[in-house]
Amino acid sequence: MKNNLNKVIDFLNRKNVMLFVGGACCTILILVTILAPILELHDPTEMNLSASFMAPCANYPFGTDNLGRCIYSRVIEGSRISLTTASIVVILSAAIGTVVGLIFGYSGGITDAVVMRIVDIFLAFPTIVFALAVSTVLGTGQKNLIIAICCIQWTRYARMARGEVVLLKNAEYIEAAKAMGNNKFQIIFKYLLPNVASKILILMSLDIGSIILYCASLSFLGLGAQPPSPDWGAMISDGKDYLRFSPWMSLFPGLSIAFSALSFNMLGDGLRDLIDPRMRESVNPE
Amino acid sequence: MGKYIIRRVLAILLVLWAVATLTYFTVHVTPGDTAMAILIERDGPEAVNEETLNFIRTKFDLSRPISVQYFEWLGNAVRGNFGISYRNNMPVKDMLSIRLPNTLKLGGTACLISLLIALPLGVMSALKHNKLLDHLSRILTLALSSFPGFWLAIMGIVLFSIKLNWLPTSGMNTPSSIILPALTLSVGMTAATTRMLRSSMLDVMNQDYMIVARSKGLSKSRTIVSHGFRNAIPPIITIVGLQIGHILGGAVIIENIFAWPGIGDLFINAVNSKDTPMIEGCVILISFGYAFINLVVDIIYACIDPRVKYTNGGN
Amino acid sequence: MDELLQIRNLNVGFLVKKKPINIINQLNLDIYKDEILAVIGETGCGKSVTGSAILHLLPENAIVSGSIMYKGQETLHMKDSEFRELRGNEIMCVPQSPSTSLDPLMRVGKQVSECTLGKKHNRTDAKAVVKSKVTDIFGKLKLPRGASIYDDFPCELSGGMCQRVLISMGILTHPDLLVIDEPTKAIDWALRKDVLEILSELRQEMNCAMMLITHDIPLANRLADRVAVMYAGEIVEIGKTADVLEHPIHPYTQGLIASTPSKGFKVMKGFMPAFSDLPDGCRFKDRCPYACESCGQGTTELKEAENNHMVRCNRQIGQTEEGSVKYVGSYQLMQELRVGVLAK
Numbered sequence: 001m002k003n004n005l006n007k008v009i010d011f012l013n014r015k016n017v018m019l020f021v022g023g024a025c026c027t028i029l030i031l032v033t034i035l036a037p038i039l040e041l042h043d044p045t046e047m048n049l050s051a052s053f054m055a056p057c058a059n060y061p062f063g064t065d066n067l068g069r070c071i072y073s074r075v076i077e078g079s080r081i082s083l084t085t086a087s088i089v090v091i092l093s094a095a096i097g098t099v100v101g102l103i104f105g106y107s108g109g110i111t112d113a114v115v116m117r118i119v120d121i122f123l124a125f126p127t128i129v130f131a132l133a134v135s136t137v138l139g140t141g142q143k144n145l146i147i148a149i150c151c152i153q154w155t156r157y158a159r160m161a162r163g164e165v166v167l168l169k170n171a172e173y174i175e176a177a178k179a180m181g182n183n184k185f186q187i188i189f190k191y192l193l194p195n196v197a198s199k200i201l202i203l204m205s206l207d208i209g210s211i212i213l214y215c216a217s218l219s220f221l222g223l224g225a226q227p228p229s230p231d232w233g234a235m236i237s238d239g240k241d242y243l244r245f246s247p248w249m250s251l252f253p254g255l256s257i258a259f260s261a262l263s264f265n266m267l268g269d270g271l272r273d274l275i276d277p278r279m280r281e282s283v284n285p286e
Numbered sequence: 287m288g289k290y291i292i293r294r295v296l297a298i299l300l301v302l303w304a305v306a307t308l309t310y311f312t313v314h315v316t317p318g319d320t321a322m323a324i325l326i327e328r329d330g331p332e333a334v335n336e337e338t339l340n341f342i343r344t345k346f347d348l349s350r351p352i353s354v355q356y357f358e359w360l361g362n363a364v365r366g367n368f369g370i371s372y373r374n375n376m377p378v379k380d381m382l383s384i385r386l387p388n389t390l391k392l393g394g395t396a397c398l399i400s401l402l403i404a405l406p407l408g409v410m411s412a413l414k415h416n417k418l419l420d421h422l423s424r425i426l427t428l429a430l431s432s433f434p435g436f437w438l439a440i441m442g443i444v445l446f447s448i449k450l451n452w453l454p455t456s457g458m459n460t461p462s463s464i465i466l467p468a469l470t471l472s473v474g475m476t477a478a479t480t481r482m483l484r485s486s487m488l489d490v491m492n493q494d495y496m497i498v499a500r501s502k503g504l505s506k507s508r509t510i511v512s513h514g515f516r517n518a519i520p521p522i523i524t525i526v527g528l529q530i531g532h533i534l535g536g537a538v539i540i541e542n543i544f545a546w547p548g549i550g551d552l553f554i555n556a557v558n559s560k561d562t563p564m565i566e567g568c569v570i571l572i573s574f575g576y577a578f579i580n581l582v583v584d585i586i587y588a589c590i591d592p593r594v595k596y597t598n599g600g601n
Numbered sequence: 602m603d604e605l606l607q608i609r610n611l612n613v614g615f616l617v618k619k620k621p622i623n624i625i626n627q628l629n630l631d632i633y634k635d636e637i638l639a640v641i642g643e644t645g646c647g648k649s650v651t652g653s654a655i656l657h658l659l660p661e662n663a664i665v666s667g668s669i670m671y672k673g674q675e676t677l678h679m680k681d682s683e684f685r686e687l688r689g690n691e692i693m694c695v696p697q698s699p700s701t702s703l704d705p706l707m708r709v710g711k712q713v714s715e716c717t718l719g720k721k722h723n724r725t726d727a728k729a730v731v732k733s734k735v736t737d738i739f740g741k742l743k744l745p746r747g748a749s750i751y752d753d754f755p756c757e758l759s760g761g762m763c764q765r766v767l768i769s770m771g772i773l774t775h776p777d778l779l780v781i782d783e784p785t786k787a788i789d790w791a792l793r794k795d796v797l798e799i800l801s802e803l804r805q806e807m808n809c810a811m812m813l814i815t816h817d818i819p820l821a822n823r824l825a826d827r828v829a830v831m832y833a834g835e836i837v838e839i840g841k842t843a844d845v846l847e848h849p850i851h852p853y854t855q856g857l858i859a860s861t862p863s864k865g866f867k868v869m870k871g872f873m874p875a876f877s878d879l880p881d882g883c884r885f886k887d888r889c890p891y892a893c894e895s896c897g898q899g900t901t902e903l904k905e906a907e908n909n910h911m912v913r914c915n916r917q918i919g920q921t922e923e924g925s926v927k928y929v930g931s932y933q934l935m936q937e938l939r940v941g942v943l944a945k
Binding site for chain 2: 018121126136137209213233236240244250251253254257259262266
């Protein structure tokens with residue numbers, strides 16, 4: 001028993017299990033998103049009031065909701081909404097944030113201070129609070145949800161990129177690059193970006209998980225895709241009123257959120273272990 | 287040091303002013319006739335008539351130009367006066383001050399729970415690097431950080447309140463009411479802090495000065511406490527500051543689920559009923575709390591890490 | 602002379618991906634009381650590992666065997682708590698790379714005084730006493746601003762000042778053995794001169810043996826009583842400074858000296874073999890200008906060439922008629938070889 005346990009631990013240490021498991025789970029998720037129409041057993045928006053509040057059974061693997069819709073099919077369809085929203089938010093905010101952070105971090109001076117104050121202003125709002133406030137103006141819906149989250153999220157990348165650049169810009173190899181006659185943009189994109197890129201990539205992969213969670217929270221509050229779209233957060237919210245006799249209405253969408261967030265978190269973790277060499281052990285005889 | 291604090295305070299005041307202005311102009315300036323919207327929201331469309339509309343315009347000060355309104359609003363807001371709630375005619379200030387202690391109680395308990403779990407777990411995980419405990423805590427924190435807090439809250443209600451009948455489903459009438467909301471609120475922060483502390487400790491343990499400390503003849507435990515843990519703390523402080531922001535945001539949902547009478551619950555209701563003065567009051571109060579915590583975090587950071595003065599404090 | 606430290610048959614290896622890689626091979630080394638022994642060799646030859654092995658500061662994946670006797674006491678198998686009585690008290694070290702060796706969040710004075718205050722059995726030492734001791738040493742090492750530096754953080758000091766803080770850490774407890782690791786690495790010429798002065802002053806003032814790990818041959822020449830030359834984890838030549846550096850016997854030592862700027866900057870061909878892939882026989886044979894067939898097999902032992910001058914090379918083993926070991930110069934050797942070839 002103990003021996004087997006040691007073998008497992010040994011295996012966990014030697015292989016980047018997180019990366020493989022996370023990668024596999026993410027692949028499954030993406031496949032589910034693509035193959036959603038094939039995997040669905042029923043039309044996700046089809047109502048059948050005679051079959052409402054059915055517990056999980058052969059015909060309805062995850063049961064049915066208050067309107068008699070198949071929760072399994074809705075969960076499968078919901079993955080499309082969840083993943084597309086999350087990836088758009090991450091790519092958009094990483095692109096904006098990195099460029100802003102790199103350019104202003106490297107330039108320094110007054111513009112840097114002003115931009116960082118603007119970043120501070122956005123960071124002064126907790127994401128959900130800001131998104132809720134924005135929703136009173138923009139109204140609900142998936143597009144507005146993306147805008148609201150991006151407004152806050154880009155600042156993370158801007159701060160990260162700027163922080164790295166401020167540390168790196170006085171490094172000797174940057175001095176050397178300057179001495180070799182590179183101009184500002186060459187230094188930023190040829191020398192600084194590659195050094196920041198791995199961290200940005202790790203942050204992105206780690207962020208997808210939390211963005212899935214943000215989106216779920218906001219659609220739980222009714223800000224995301226509007227009914228009858230099968231949004232996971234909204235489904236949990238619908239189930240909230242029927243907890244006593246049909247908890248599966250909230251259970252399965254929640255598990256799907258957790259599974260997708262976990263997959264991306266594992267992938268991000270694995271990537272970080274792979275890319276960030278500081279975490280690995282090295283032997284230096286001298 | 288004094289200079290640094292003054293600079294940070296000034297910066298935060300600037301940020302708060304910007305936050306207030308941004309909130310005012312995004313929330314206050316809604317398209318259409320505000321008075322009409324308030325009336326319909328409160329009494330239904332059949333109550334609309336010119337007399338009542340005029341009454342509402344004077345009562346909520348809606349007839350003057352927006353610039354005049356803004357400066358008067360800002361002047362009042364500085365004194366904590368955010369006007370009168372559209373919904374129930376009570377001053378926003380009074381409602382906020384009734385609700386604030388409840389949110390502080392909930393958030394404070396959640397932070398405390400997080401730190402009590404995260405600090406020992408993170409350090410042990412780093413010290414037992416690649417051992418069983420480390421793997422367990424990594425898997426656990428990864429899983430915890432992937433579950434949506436509001437879903438855990440709902441499942442907690444199903445399990446502990448409905449099925450087992452141990453804890454109340456909502457409200458804050460009994461002392462045990464706080465357990466479920468505080469626990470579900472603390473999950474995200476616990477996971478994030480544990481993970482950060484682990485990686486920060488691992489990073490520090492590989493530093494040259496750790497070996498030097500051992501070469502001075504210090505014991506392993508003393509090296510870990512006075513050099514290792516100490517150097518792992520600054521990144522943790524930053525993370526804790528950020529996580530408190532998540533707790534404030536999460537509290538909005540958790541309070542709503544558990545009908546915990548705090549700012550978050552007030553905020554959601556205000557958003558749902560488009561109660562503009564209340565929305566402004568809540569957003570500004572929450573942001574103020576967040577900014578204040580981050581100010582404290584920055585000051586603590588500067589006290590611990592002398593390098594801050596040379597990278598940030600110059601100009 | 603009294604032996605302070607005797608290293609016998611020391612082997613140090615590291616477990617890398619479950620495979621042991623041997624770094625130090627059957628090392629024998631004595632350090633006598635109050636002497637300065639310089640260990641020279643190129644980067645990666647195992648000098649610092651030897652130092653760390655003496656101080657028990659090797660990483661956890663290290664495998665150590667053999668014997669290290671300090672004042673007649675075996676230290677290799679001591680528990681950490683026992684050895685700590687020595688390390689940080691009688692045996693001290695001055696680490697390399699001053700910029701990363703100081704804790705960035707602790708005042709330097711406190712870091713130095715930790716050498717005595719940080720231990721349980723030394724609680725009696727009043728803080729004020731230690732503080733005045735530390736500031737004394739700071740003054741002695743000519744740290745600018747003397748006492749006020751006590752409350753500075755490492756980021757407020759220059760590299761040279763950090764180096765001196767590290768040296769004061771090493772001498773605070775008046776150790777009997779001081780391991781100094783690369784004191785002139787990554788330091789500019791002016792600072793190097795300062796460090797040299799400090800070390801030669803220390804040598805006169807303190808009764809303390811020093812193990813000076815360096816690849817700075819002129820520094821070793823100025824300071825050391827004896828010099829040991831290491832190559833690929835083995836000592837290839839050891840003896841009095843004048844003997845080793847003025848009349849080197851081993852071709853590697855000759856090459857090292859020829860590669861110093863003042864001796865013509867002639868760089869040796871080739872590279873040190875990787876520890877995971879060591880050749881049979883003499884480890885230097887692939888780079889040796891005099892390598893012959895017998896160098897390729899067996900082990901080459903460290904043998905006495907002159908009085909207390911030991912060399913690990915087949916070339917000088919008693920091939921002369923008298924049977925006594927005699928240094929064979931390269932010219933002579935070439936002659937002999939030619940004669941040998943002709944005779945065949």
